[in-house]
Amino acid sequence: MIDKDAEFLKRLLVTFKVEADEHLKGMCSGLLELEQGALPERQTELVEFIFREAHSLKGAARAVNQVEIEALCQALESIFASLKKLELPASPGLFDLLQEALDLLARILPDSGAERPHDDKTLQRRLISRLEEAGKRKIAITEDSLPPFQGEGRGGDGVDGVDDVISASSHNELHPHPNLPLEGEGTKSSKSALIPIPSAMPDTVRVSTARLTSVLLQSEEMLSAKLASSQHVLDLRATATAFDSWSKEWARVKPLVQKFKSSKTQGENDEATHKKRSLTRLLDFLDWNSDFMKSLETRFTAEVKSAERDSRALGGMTNNLLEDMKKVLMFPFSSLLEILPKIVRDLSRENGKKIELTISGDDIEIDRRILEEMKDPLVHLVRNCIDHGIENPAERRAKGKPQLGTIRIAVLPRDDKVELTIADDGGGIALDGIRSALLKSGMLSAERVAELSDQELMTHVFQSGITTSPIITEISGRGLGLAIVREKVEKLGGSVSVESTTCSGTSFRIVLPLTVATFRGILVRLGERLFVLPAMYVARVLRIKQEEIKTVENRETISLDGEPVSLARLAAVLELPVSGRETMASDLLPVVLLAASDTRIAFQVDEVLGELEVLLKGLGRQLSRVRNVAGATVLGNGHVAPILNVTDLLKSAVKNAAYSSQRSAVTDTGEPANRLRSVLVVEDSITTRTLLKNILESSGYAVVTAVDGMDGFSRLKNGSFDIVVSDVDMPRMNGFELTSKIRSDREYGDLPVVLVTALASREDRERGIDAGANAYIVKSSFDQSNLLEVMKKLI
Numbered sequence: 001m002i003d004k005d006a007e008f009l010k011r012l013l014v015t016f017k018v019e020a021d022e023h024l025k026g027m028c029s030g031l032l033e034l035e036q037g038a039l040p041e042r043q044t045e046l047v048e049f050i051f052r053e054a055h056s057l058k059g060a061a062r063a064v065n066q067v068e069i070e071a072l073c074q075a076l077e078s079i080f081a082s083l084k085k086l087e088l089p090a091s092p093g094l095f096d097l098l099q100e101a102l103d104l105l106a107r108i109l110p111d112s113g114a115e116r117p118h119d120d121k122t123l124q125r126r127l128i129s130r131l132e133e134a135g136k137r138k139i140a141i142t143e144d145s146l147p148p149f150q151g152e153g154r155g156g157d158g159v160d161g162v163d164d165v166i167s168a169s170s171h172n173e174l175h176p177h178p179n180l181p182l183e184g185e186g187t188k189s190s191k192s193a194l195i196p197i198p199s200a201m202p203d204t205v206r207v208s209t210a211r212l213t214s215v216l217l218q219s220e221e222m223l224s225a226k227l228a229s230s231q232h233v234l235d236l237r238a239t240a241t242a243f244d245s246w247s248k249e250w251a252r253v254k255p256l257v258q259k260f261k262s263s264k265t266q267g268e269n270d271e272a273t274h275k276k277r278s279l280t281r282l283l284d285f286l287d288w289n290s291d292f293m294k295s296l297e298t299r300f301t302a303e304v305k306s307a308e309r310d311s312r313a314l315g316g317m318t319n320n321l322l323e324d325m326k327k328v329l330m331f332p333f334s335s336l337l338e339i340l341p342k343i344v345r346d347l348s349r350e351n352g353k354k355i356e357l358t359i360s361g362d363d364i365e366i367d368r369r370i371l372e373e374m375k376d377p378l379v380h381l382v383r384n385c386i387d388h389g390i391e392n393p394a395e396r397r398a399k400g401k402p403q404l405g406t407i408r409i410a411v412l413p414r415d416d417k418v419e420l421t422i423a424d425d426g427g428g429i430a431l432d433g434i435r436s437a438l439l440k441s442g443m444l445s446a447e448r449v450a451e452l453s454d455q456e457l458m459t460h461v462f463q464s465g466i467t468t469s470p471i472i473t474e475i476s477g478r479g480l481g482l483a484i485v486r487e488k489v490e491k492l493g494g495s496v497s498v499e500s501t502t503c504s505g506t507s508f509r510i511v512l513p514l515t516v517a518t519f520r521g522i523l524v525r526l527g528e529r530l531f532v533l534p535a536m537y538v539a540r541v542l543r544i545k546q547e548e549i550k551t552v553e554n555r556e557t558i559s560l561d562g563e564p565v566s567l568a569r570l571a572a573v574l575e576l577p578v579s580g581r582e583t584m585a586s587d588l589l590p591v592v593l594l595a596a597s598d599t600r601i602a603f604q605v606d607e608v609l610g611e612l613e614v615l616l617k618g619l620g621r622q623l624s625r626v627r628n629v630a631g632a633t634v635l636g637n638g639h640v641a642p643i644l645n646v647t648d649l650l651k652s653a654v655k656n657a658a659y660s661s662q663r664s665a666v667t668d669t670g671e672p673a674n675r676l677r678s679v680l681v682v683e684d685s686i687t688t689r690t691l692l693k694n695i696l697e698s699s700g701y702a703v704v705t706a707v708d709g710m711d712g713f714s715r716l717k718n719g720s721f722d723i724v725v726s727d728v729d730m731p732r733m734n735g736f737e738l739t740s741k742i743r744s745d746r747e748y749g750d751l752p753v754v755l756v757t758a759l760a761s762r763e764d765r766e767r768g769i770d771a772g773a774n775a776y777i778v779k780s781s782f783d784q785s786n787l788l789e790v791m792k793k794l795i
Contacts, residue, residue, distance in 0.1 A: 007363070009064070013113045016064045018206065020109050023057040026050075027076075028102055035095045051080035066112055068124060069105065075131035076101055082135055097134060101127055209329070209368065216325040219318075220518055223615045224634050226318040229311040231636030236304045243297040250290055257283050326515050330365035333411045333420075336375060337362050340382055344407060347386045354404045355390055361411030366418055367515040370492055374420075374512070377485040381422045381508050382407060384482070389426030389506055399503060401425070416514055417494075417536065423507035429500040431457050445746040458498055462486040490647045492516060493534060495596050521614035521633070521643065522592065525607040526571045530641040532614055532633055537646040539595040541608055543588035558602055560593065567591070568653040570603040574628060599650045616643060627769065628652055655750075677795055678702045680719070682712035682726035682738060683756075688779075692725060692756070699788055709733025713741055716748065722795045725787070728757035728768070736771045743772035752794035756787065 030050040038046060058073035079098065082088035104127060108116065337359050348355040390396075390405035397403055410421045434457045438449050452460075462482045489496045494512040513519060513536060520535035540560070549567060550557050556567040570592075571577065590608045594601055616631045630645040679701045683689040693703045704719060706712035708730040716724070724742065728735035735755050742748045754775040755768050768776045775790045 013064055016060055016066070017109060017112055019060050020057055020069075020112070022206075023053045023060070024102065024105055024109065026053045027057075028106075031095070031098055031102065034090075035092075047080055047083045051077060051084060054080060064112070068116070068121070069108065069112065071128060072101060072105060072124060075128045075135075078135050079131055088135065094134060097127075097130060101131060212325075212328055213369075216329055219321050219325045220615055222318045222321065223518060223613060226311075226315050227612070227634075227636035228638070229307075229314050229636075233304070233307050233311045234636075236300075236307055240297075240300060240304050243293075243300060246293060247297070250293070254290070257286055322518065326367065327365075329368045330514075331368045331371055332363050332365050333371070334362040336371045336378065337409060339375075340379075340409070343379065343382060344386065347383060351386060351392070353386065353390055353392050355386060355407060356404055357407050357409070359409045362409075364411045364413055364418060366512065369516050370512055373488055373492055374510075377488050377510075378420075378422070380482075380485055382409075385422065385424040385426065385506070388429075389424040391427055395427075414511065418512050418514060420510040420512065421507060422510075423505060425505040428502045428504060428506055429458065429461065429498070430502075434458070434460055445744075448746040458500065461498060462496070490596075493519065493536060495647075516616070518613060518615050520611055522611055523609040523635075523641065524570070524590075524592065524605040525609055526574070526576055526605060529576065530609070530635070530639065531570075532612075532641050532643045533592060533594065534614075534630075534643065534646060535611060537594050537596050538592055539600065540593040542591050542593070544591055545588060558591070560602070565593065565600055565602050566653070567602045567604060570605050573603070573649060573653050594646050594650065596646050596650055599654075601650055601653050603649075603653070614643065676700065676702045677722045678704070678720060679791070680704050680706065680712060680716055680721045680724045682706045682709060682724065682730070682735070684708050684727060684730040688727070695787070696725075701791075709735060709738035709741075712738055716742070721751070723752045723754065723791055725754045725756060725791075728755055728759050728764070736767055739768070739771040739773050752791075754787070754790060754794070 027050050030046045030053070034043060034046045034050070054073050054077040058070050058077060061067075061069040061073060076098070079088065079094075083090065088094075104124060108120065108124075340359070341357055344355055344357045385407045390407070391399070391401075393403040396405065406425045408421070408423045410423075412419045412421070431454055435449050435452075438457075438460060439446060462485070486496050489510055489512070492512060493516065494510060496508065496510045498506065498508050500506040521532040522535055522538050522541065524531050524533060544558055548558055550559070550564075552564060557564045558567050559565070589604055590606070591602045591604050592608065594603060612635075614633045617633060618631055619626060619629070628645055628648045629642050630648075631643045632640050633643055635641055677700075679696050681689060681692050681696070681703055683692060683705070684707055689705050689707075693705055696703045704715060704721070706715050709726070710733040712724070712726060713733070724738075726735045726738055733741075735757065739753050739755065742751060742753060752774045753772065754777065755773045756777045756779060757764070757768075758779045760778045765776050774794055777787060777790065
């Protein structure tokens with residue numbers, strides 16, 4: 001703990017020196033302009049400016065316990081305070097004294113924090129004493145009688161007494177030991193000896209984070225050039241391989257050529273001689289061509305080696321630049337966590353609780369962009385600990401707990417990630433409260449809620465609208481916070497989980513990447529398309545035999561480490577055409593095991609091409625939110641590959657498996673394939689309702705209509721339907737609400753729902769998707785063939 005505090009103070013002292021140097025430069029330039037005789041209105045501005053600089057420097061010195069600098073600044077501040085009030089006349093002697101004080105500051109600031117010689121301390125005490133004495137020689141003057149700031153000679157224009165006090169110091173006062181002159185002193189005056197020689201360049205500079213971020217983004221763009229260079233080298237190597245193939249073929253043919261050249265024919269006639277001469281010319285050309293190709297191969301090999309050197313150099317420079325720039329924008333967690341003690345203090349008092357906050361590992365550094373995004377989620381989790389977690393003193397005393405509750409925040413490094421834990425020793429999360437909230441929200445049926453295990457129940461605390469708080473307060477109880485926490489964490493490429501024990505407390509565990517934008521990815525192929533899976537979510541890459549795939553409850557699974565794991569076809573989850581290549585029983589199928597938020601699913605792909613460094617690119621404002629896709633990246637060959645959103649992918653796989661299971665169960669009942677499909681049409685407009693009914697009945701569907709969402713759900717409960725087609729803007733219960741209600745009922749959770757509406761905005765589309773609709777068709781571009789095609793695909 002002591003070492004950490006010492007390191008923090010050391011960094012703080014470096015920051016102080018940078019700030020102090022800026023204040024000192026401002027004071028020096030202002031004093032020089034003041035001494036050179038500025039205009040009266042400018043004089044007032046300069047005095048105010050120097051006064052504020054001295055005051056700021058004094059405060060900064062106090063913050064780092066630099067008492068001597070603080071005392072000198074206090075004396076300077078007093079002088080300029082008197083000048084502001086027109087209580088002290090300005091004179092050349094006063095300016096000399098002030099310049100001596102600034103020279104002394106410039107001399108001692110670089111050594112802040114180090115032990116100073118006794119002589120320097122004595123000199124400073126005498127200089128402060130002279131400043132205080134000069135400040136006491138105030139006279140009653142008016143603005144009209146204020147002497148000019150620029151005098152003719154020393155003491156000539158000053159008010160009697162001020163210059164006398166300033167010039168009363170003897171040479172020995174400036175040099176406590178006259179026989180030991182200051183460095184650089186000779187025939188120069190003592191004042192000149194005090195002026196330090198500044199370093200040519202400062203050790204640190206201030207640069208806005210916006211500029212640094214811009215440089216980092218440009219550095220990250222160099223990754224594309226690095227990848228392109230690597231791809232260029234691969235292409236050249238492929239061409240070099242073609243030369244090798246040519247050399248092997250020529251080695252096989254060359255003996256035949258030599259044999260033809262050396263062969264002799266008896267009794268040759270003129271025609272035969274002509275043919276042989278032509279053949280000889282051809283064979284000579286082949287020899288020349290062989291030499292030429294060898295020469296070309298040698299030159300090409302040299303070019304390949306040169307390209308490899310350039311690629312290695314570019315790659316090394318890009319990596320070093322990226323790494324250095326990332327370090328520049330890496331901030332310690334303390335810069336985020338420093339706001340929490342005050343929040344805990346205030347909220348605990350408001351709630352009548354006694355809470356202690358402990359923080360560890362806050363010196364671990366992470367990308368500043370991640371810290372900025374994590375501020376609100378972290379504050380919300382701490383507020384949850386206070387409002388929901390830790391009991392009031394009376395309750396804790398009754399449970400045999402100490403009255404002082406504890407919130408613990410720990411930051412731990414995890415390879416290329418960071419683990420952030422927020423834990424409390426409160427009452428834990430009430431599982432019965434989660435069950436009640438799920439039933440109240442209507443998301444799940446009572447039977448389904450009763451079947452959920454404790455672990456499955458705990459995962460529902462991150463769903464929007466779920467809260468165990470009996471009342472809504474200004475800091476919690478709305479059921480939105482934890483859903484937002486998970487959304488923000490997953491957007492950063494992280495994961496969040498929760499563990500809770502009754503009467504012992506709750507712990508939230510957040511795993512975050514060290515940086516954003518660039519990361520490692522696994523490149524996979526589906527047919528002719530390429531996709532990237534973030535490596536942080538890839539638990540394993542393996543190959544399995546067809547016979548290893550088993551069916552459990554109508555779902556494909558494989559066994560890994562003795563445990564069953566669901567298997568999904570990535571192409572099917574992404575709704576892409578499945579490869580038409582026939583799979584032999586002996587074929588090994590490439591599989592990628594993805595894991596996030598306590599969910600593991602294996603995805604079958606056509607080919608795993610390898611691992612690569614990826615630069616994440618957004619899809620633009622028009623595609624700010626695309627299901628299953630997080631962004632895109634440019635590969636070394638210039639092709640664009642989508643980067644898949646693993647958390648979305650896992651959810652889609654679960655839904656796809658559930659729907660496939662339901663379809664299989666229906667097929668297994670032995671119902672005839674030509675059974676008439678039943679459609680529930682929910683539409684408040686009689687015209688549109690009639691139109692849809694006619695279109696669907698003409699296409700061979702059995703149609704039942706409802707006038708609004710409430711009527712539709714009632715008919716759904718009393719009938720049997722294969723699909724629901726609904727409007728959105730309806731009285732009593734709109735289409736979004738109807739869809740959510742259908743999804744919350746276990747019996748109809750997988751029933752396809754198509755929304756046909758005039759609401760065409762992106763927000764409305766997203767709302768429909770979030771509610772659980774399988775398709776969203778806008779009436780302005782309505783085409784009956786489009787509706788029929790969608791329905792055919794869904795059922």
